[in-house]
Amino acid sequence: MKIKIGILGYGNLGKGVEAAIKKNDDMSLTAVYTRRAPESLKIASKGVEVKSIDVLAQGKEDIDVLIICSGSATDLPEQTPKFASLYNVIDSFDTHARIPEQYAAVDKAAKASGKVGIISCGWDPGMFSLNRVYASSVLPDGKAYTFWGKGVSQGHSDAVRRIEGVKDCRQYTIPVPAALESVRNGENPELTTRQKHTRECFVVAEDGADKSKIEEEIKTMPNYFADYDTTVHFISEEEMKKDHSGLPHGGAVLYSGETSEGTNHIIEYSLKLDSNPEFTGSVLVAFARAAYRLNKEGASGAKTVFDIAPAYLSALSGEELRKNLL
């Protein structure tokens, strides 16, 4: 009996989850749910139904876990609690400041329904968060550093696309090598925003647009670019297609901690991802397995990656894990 997965939302992340399910023999994709007209949506998996989100809301779908692949800004705060009252659910909610709220809402709904709702799953929040907790638990007298990139930030790319005269943009976030080196050397630097990351934009401008004005607008944009050293390159649509069509990402959590005077340790966890959505989808699928198992054992309520023992994520048995991976 395979674990029956439903996907809500078929954007980049939904497609990433779909790809990930194919790599897990104990799971099967039961249906994709969408707000679009179901018949208008072509999905990659053959023989899998596409259904309306309205059907899902009736609460009678035969799925073990619903993986919600919607956006954090407005969809997840509404959808995750709503569907946690009907199914085991999991999301990748990443609005850091609102995590306590999201947790409380999902916890309330999932406790009432007797289901499990895992929030904020992926690589950051997610795998990076796990590494921050493990490292700071082992070395309480220490300091964590998180670096992102080199990779495409979709939020920053979108911000540039909203500038007048911009047809398309791909924004890369890049860690500053000197900052990384300093942390790796155990120097425990205090780093400003500008010292940690640089930003690089590849922009396709409309015909006749004022490029120097676009560049100026990007570099001075508050929150997104003003606090960073930003480089802007204008390229053709063909170059954009050829050189920037992927969604690579990655980054590192570094932790430097002392166990006695002058005795220091460096822990580094890093990711180099060819596809941000496929990797994020793979993390969601592993934790969906945990949601299913925890609920079978009688657990309910909201969980995060911190609340789940690693053995729940693996398709292998406890014996196999101890024998082969311990």
Added chain:
Amino acid sequence: MKIKIGILGYGNLGKGVEAAIKKNDDMSLTAVYTRRAPESLKIASKGVEVKSIDVLAQGKEDIDVLIICSGSATDLPEQTPKFASLYNVIDSFDTHARIPEQYAAVDKAAKASGKVGIISCGWDPGMFSLNRVYASSVLPDGKAYTFWGKGVSQGHSDAVRRIEGVKDCRQYTIPVPAALESVRNGENPELTTRQKHTRECFVVAEDGADKSKIEEEIKTMPNYFADYDTTVHFISEEEMKKDHSGLPHGGAVLYSGETSEGTNHIIEYSLKLDSNPEFTGSVLVAFARAAYRLNKEGASGAKTVFDIAPAYLSALSGEELRKNLL
């Protein structure tokens, strides 16, 4: 109320645990237990009792968790099950082939006593094992590589010390840079033992010893050196003391996995440790906190790092973890 820790065995690891406890405000060292005459042992912590292991065996010591800092070869297979029948215990058992046996023996004893026994805790087995499980759960279609070093291998140093004419030795295990690079580049190489690590020995010879004979004996020693490219340096006692008195170690778990045709991801977890025993001791202390909490919740039996949700390791509350580290 602090968590009361007892340490059994006051070698390098016991001292590492002692140092780690000082970094955790919610824990206190209650007593050090030893097979030596207690009055002959001077420990670093003031006001902490040193007691005989025989007292411990009476089962009346007021400790929440006993951290067993003995050797894997003969002591832990006897001591961990024995004391799991009296106390919550934790060890760093690292004889990979015998882990299922150790687990079964500790599980039986700890279930009977209603205590928790965590085995095989440290960095490998331990933190490295965790990373193998997380990575292979997220990317089931992939391959793990474990590299050790650069660092001192005490087993290999001891093996050289047993050679006639050798007064002292420090053996460093060193990953081969080209092998690391190949894995980082996603080439998924098949690596022989020789291709993964080199070994470097610093040897103090007895006066008049035949150095070329010692070097030959080292390089051809089965299991320990014959399968590796080994370099031998003869140095003076003063140089040994000055340049090789620490016990640094480290290494990396690399994992390369695919989510769809041609889409690859690299996960790397690496440690650079100034002191192997102090870091291992710090891991043991964090998991001792988990043993205490799990047992308070009613859990009993053997556990490994795979069975413990990360939140149990941290002194922070669930709210604090979600707010600050997720």
